Amino acid sequence: MSITDSGIQLPLLLFLLTPFCFDHGLMVVSVIGKTLEESSSCSGSGSGVVGGIRKLLHLQDKGSTSSSSSAVFNVKSFGAQANGHTDDTKAFMAAWKQACGFTGTVILLIPKGKYLIGPIKFTGPCTNVSSINVRMKVRFESFYASRSSLVYHLSLRFYASVAEEMSVQGYLKATTDLSRYGSSAGWVEFAWVDGLTLTGGGTFDGQGAKAWPYNKCTIDSSCQLLPINLKFVAMNKTVVRGIRSLNSKFFHIALVECNNFKGSQIKISAPANSPNTDGIHIERSSSVYFSRSLIGTGDDCISVGQGNSQVTVTSISCGPGHGISVGSLGRYPNEGDVKGLVVRNCNMTGTMNGIRIKTWPNSPGLSAATNMTFENIVMNNVTNPIIIDQAYCPFTSCASLAPSRVKLSDIYFRKIRGTSSSAVAVTLECSKGIPCQNIYLEDVHLDLLSSQEKKHVATSSCRNVRVKYIGTQIPPPCV
Numbered sequence: 284m285s286i287t288d289s290g291i292q293l294p295l296l297l298f299l300l301t302p303f304c305f306d307h308g309l310m311v312v313s314v315i316g317k318t319l320e321e322s323s324s325c326s327g328s329g330s331g332v333v334g335g336i337r338k339l340l341h342l343q344d345k346g347s348t349s350s351s352s353s354a355v356f357n358v359k360s361f362g363a364q365a366n367g368h369t370d371d372t373k374a375f376m377a378a379w380k381q382a383c384g385f386t387g388t389v390i391l392l393i394p395k396g397k398y399l400i401g402p403i404k405f406t407g408p409c410t411n412v413s414s415i416n417v418r419m420k421v422r423f424e425s426f427y428a429s430r431s432s433l434v435y436h437l438s439l440r441f442y443a444s445v446a447e448e449m450s451v452q453g454y455l456k457a458t459t460d461l462s463r464y465g466s467s468a469g470w471v472e473f474a475w476v477d478g479l480t481l482t483g484g485g486t487f488d489g490q491g492a493k494a495w496p497y498n499k500c501t502i503d504s505s506c507q508l509l510p511i512n513l514k515f516v517a518m519n520k521t522v523v524r525g526i527r528s529l530n531s532k533f534f535h536i537a538l539v540e541c542n543n544f545k546g547s548q549i550k551i552s553a554p555a556n557s558p559n560t561d562g563i564h565i566e567r568s569s570s571v572y573f574s575r576s577l578i579g580t581g582d583d584c585i586s587v588g589q590g591n592s593q594v595t596v597t598s599i600s601c602g603p604g605h606g607i608s609v610g611s612l613g614r615y616p617n618e619g620d621v622k623g624l625v626v627r628n629c630n631m632t633g634t635m636n637g638i639r640i641k642t643w644p645n646s647p648g649l650s651a652a653t654n655m656t657f658e659n660i661v662m663n664n665v666t667n668p669i670i671i672d673q674a675y676c677p678f679t680s681c682a683s684l685a686p687s688r689v690k691l692s693d694i695y696f697r698k699i700r701g702t703s704s705s706a707v708a709v710t711l712e713c714s715k716g717i718p719c720q721n722i723y724l725e726d727v728h729l730d731l732l733s734s735q736e737k738k739h740v741a742t743s744s745c746r747n748v749r750v751k752y753i754g755t756q757i758p759p760p761c762v
């Protein structure tokens with residue numbers, strides 16, 4: 284017996300759950316008002332049932348195309364040609380509109396094939412029920428009492444956190460007509476969606492080579508920004524797993540004001556000489572986690588901009604590129620602080636920098652970057668393995684050289700080893716106006732790469748900082 288997606292009413296639901304939760308009928312109400320995770324009051328023998336329901340819920344959340352409880356919206360059913368030269372943007376939008384308006388667990392499927400796509404914005408919120416926090420549906424498969432025991436098979440789906448999955452299995456190519464993109468827009472942009480999973484193994488090809496000659500941002504500070512391959516704006520509870528971003532026109536992936544974001548198994552690549560093709564840029568976001576990804580670009584593999592907190596980056600292989608950067612910070616007024624960054628178990632190969640913290644001179648406002656840990660990082664042939672640069676100015680001349688007003692403190696470099704391709708392996712150039720505080724170097728072993736200089740050791744350079752050294756120090760500490 285199966286009643287699929289029937290909206291069973293609250294009294295019946297209470298009836299269904301009450302046998303397991305005994306006197307905890309109120310618990311059920313709180314379950315409905317919040318999420319299952321928050322309900323732990325169903326104790327005793329009942330908690331096993333809630334655990335079982337949780338498991339069912341979890342299975343349901345994973346959603347597969349074959350699951351009868353998920354609605355699948357295939358872009359091809361919305362007219363996508365998937366031939367690589369017909370513009371399929373409209374079909375994608377139509378599919379999204381339906382998927383986003385659907386009340387339930389949804390998969391938007393972009394099957395194998397080549398799709399030419401113009402600028403596109405997948406915008407939420409996707410919950411079309413205003414009283415979403417008190418609405419739920421029960422899928423009732425079988426429920427009957429035998430003489431000695433209750434046999435039940437019950438699965439719940441909560442629409443308070445609507446699960447949208449976008450399964451990109453195809454190869455998406457960005458239109459090369461720059462006039463179609465808005466300023467600082469994304470090519471593919473996601474905004475205001477709660478609980479999106481983007482996965483499927485597909486590729487987002489920005490076709491950047493035609494656009495790179497128009498990038499003047501390396502020489503002109505008031506340049507027009509080219510489109511970002513994948514831009515995430517004001518998203519909550521996002522999962523991005525197993526996708527590829529190729530040759531973006533500008534940044535590959537950017538997060539702005541996102542909370543609770545998990546990215547893994549992402550492959551990002553662009554040529555070493557492509558301008559501003561940063562792998563992942565994070566701004567004004569919190570609880571962000573990136574892991575197990577391969578990034579090789581013409582700019583930073585990962586850049587952690589202003590206003591971020593609780594950002595964790597692990598098991599990233601970076602190179603070519605400019606390394607993993609914090610910043611640049613202190614360029615604009617009203618920038619937020621950066622705090623709670625952890626970068627761990629990463630390999631940097633042939634990059635310009637390993638770990639870099641960069642702040643502009645003459646910052647218009649005060650800000651801070653604090654509580655940052657860089658741990659267990661291997662540098663292979665890296666020009667500046669460890670570098671703090673508080674006089675960062677990528678243009679030939681900056682208007683003023685007044686010291687940076689970004690305060691750097693509580694920064695730990697731990698277990699950093701490998702090779703430096705330049706003589707100065709550790710550069711800590713802090714602001715003259717606000718010297719760095721509590722900078723720790725622990726177990727650093729960086730040898731010079733070049734054979735001619737084998738007899739020489741790498742050196743350190745420090746300004747406006749008193750470093751706390753622990754354990755091995757190669758190069759030797761600043762004196």
Ligand SMILES: *[C@@H]1O[C@H](CO)[C@@H](O)[C@H](O)[C@H]1NC(C)=O
Nearest residue numbers: 380381383384385386411412
């Ligand atoms: C919201 O969902 C209902 C069905 O639950 C549907 O009839 C309606 O069209 C949806 N509204 C929007 C704006 O998608």
Ligand SMILES: *[C@@H]1O[C@H](CO)[C@@H](O)[C@H](O)[C@H]1NC(C)=O
Nearest residue numbers: 407408475476477517518519
């Ligand atoms: C994200 O979470 C914040 C804080 O809970 C909330 O105010 C906001 O509306 C949420 N955004 C979306 C798109 O659900």
Ligand SMILES: *[C@@H]1O[C@H](CO)[C@@H](O)[C@H](O)[C@H]1NC(C)=O
Nearest residue numbers: 597598599600628629630661
């Ligand atoms: C880093 O390199 C080591 C040794 O080559 C390897 O074992 C490890 O898996 C690499 N880690 C990443 C994140 O690529």
Ligand SMILES: *[C@@H]1O[C@H](CO)[C@@H](O)[C@H](O)[C@H]1NC(C)=O
Nearest residue numbers: 593594622623624625654655
């Ligand atoms: C520092 O950051 C880590 C990682 O985000 C966090 O767990 C810890 O609580 C922070 N410490 C302080 C003192 O804020």
Ligand SMILES: *[C@@H]1O[C@H](CO)[C@@H](O)[C@H](O)[C@H]1NC(C)=O
Nearest residue numbers: 632633634635664665704732
């Ligand atoms: C070191 O990296 C540079 C690029 O930065 C590359 O040209 C060179 O071949 C690399 N050397 C070794 C020994 O890997």
